[in-house]
Amino acid sequence: MxxxxxxxxxxxxxxxxxxxxxLVGPPSTVQMLHHVFPFEGKYHFRIQxxxxxxxxxxxxxxxxxxxxxxxxxxxxxxxxxxxxxYPVYSTQVDAHEYERxxxxxxxxxxxxxxxxxxxxxxxxxxxxxxxKEQFTKTSAKVWETVEFTAGRYFNSQSGAEKPSxxxxxxxxxxxxxCRAIFSESNREHMELLRRLWAGIYGENRPVEWRxxxxxxxxxxxxxxxxxxxxxxxxAMAFFAExxxxxxxxxxxxxxxxxxxxxxLHLGALLADLLDLPTGRFVEREEVYWHLFxxxxxxxxxxxxxxxxxDSFHRQSQGSFQSAMELTKEFICQVLLRGPRNIExxxxxxxxxxxxxxx
Numbered sequence: 340m341x342x343x344x345x346x347x348x349x350x351x352x353x354x355x356x357x358x359x360x361x362l363v364g365p366p367s368t369v370q371m372l373h374h375v376f377p378f379e380g381k382y383h384f385r386i387q388x389x390x391x392x393x394x395x396x397x398x399x400x401x402x403x404x405x406x407x408x409x410x411x412x413x414x415x416x417x418x419x420x421x422x423x424x425y426p427v428y429s430t431q432v433d434a435h436e437y438e439r440x441x442x443x444x445x446x447x448x449x450x451x452x453x454x455x456x457x458x459x460x461x462x463x464x465x466x467x468x469x470x471k472e473q474f475t476k477t478s479a480k481v482w483e484t485v486e487f488t489a490g491r492y493f494n495s496q497s498g499a500e501k502p503s504x505x506x507x508x509x510x511x512x513x514x515x516x517c518r519a520i521f522s523e524s525n526r527e528h529m530e531l532l533r534r535l536w537a538g539i540y541g542e543n544r545p546v547e548w549r550x551x552x553x554x555x556x557x558x559x560x561x562x563x564x565x566x567x568x569x570x571x572x573x574a575m576a577f578f579a580e581x582x583x584x585x586x587x588x589x590x591x592x593x594x595x596x597x598x599x600x601x602x603l604h605l606g607a608l609l610a611d612l613l614d615l616p617t618g619r620f621v622e623r624e625e626v627y628w629h630l631f632x633x634x635x636x637x638x639x640x641x642x643x644x645x646x647x648x649d650s651f652h653r654q655s656q657g658s659f660q661s662a663m664e665l666t667k668e669f670i671c672q673v674l675l676r677g678p679r680n681i682e683x684x685x686x687x688x689x690x691x692x693x694x695x696x697x
Contacts, residue, residue, distance in 0.1 A: 345360060361375055378417075384414070499626045582642050
């Protein structure tokens, strides 16, 4: 199994406690579960499975057994306080550094003396140069999240808590879509594209992807190289189907920006703010998680943010960067007001939009 699995767990003897969570994978196997489990020692896991009208607890014995998709509930028994050794996977370290390190020691024969030392020095210089660039990019993303969750736009609020089981399920499903790579051979992915076009122009008009703001009539390469593109297309399809009037008002009247490309960027922005691709939302305590207990809560937030972008784009006289920064501020301010449902979301959206516009 290539994706991540959300594992909720309780310890034997403490079944009444609120379950804790850990993300497993890739690979999402029992062995990886042992490796990422956040407590030292040796543990035995039992997984809850449906059985007739109830459920059973099945022992997880095979280290190579893949975990079921999406999310599971586990019961944990500690066998020993001694830590257990598990291998480090390449996906757990910086990919650039790992590949360079492995390539050096697998393909280059080290020579003795100064030549060996020179080779090592050269290797580490290359690694440092690559890592510095990666670290800078990663730090920028982390700092954006820190500013957001610390209350950059408002003072820190009480009432923050971790997402409920219902919110976790919806956020996890969105996270899986965010991590997926768009594929022409995936029927579900292609169906999302079809829904987007049909939602805007109907089934009868010939498809012209440039007409909705793609830079080409063959957008597959763009989608494959854009973060969170599968989820973004899903959100845009929802926007076109549920809020078609607003969508149509934005399309022909705003030729100054590319509707589809903006939607892809906005989807990636929203996903990053909520830590959907990384799965870190599992442990974050926020005031707005209740909104996402509604299966369409996240999609409605996307739609309202996209509509707000349209207004900000006009205000910023056609500047994509300025409009997107205003949209980011808008999203953060709306969420930090703690909407618990879509009705409250609509109320906060109208308030914040007026503030940001003026």
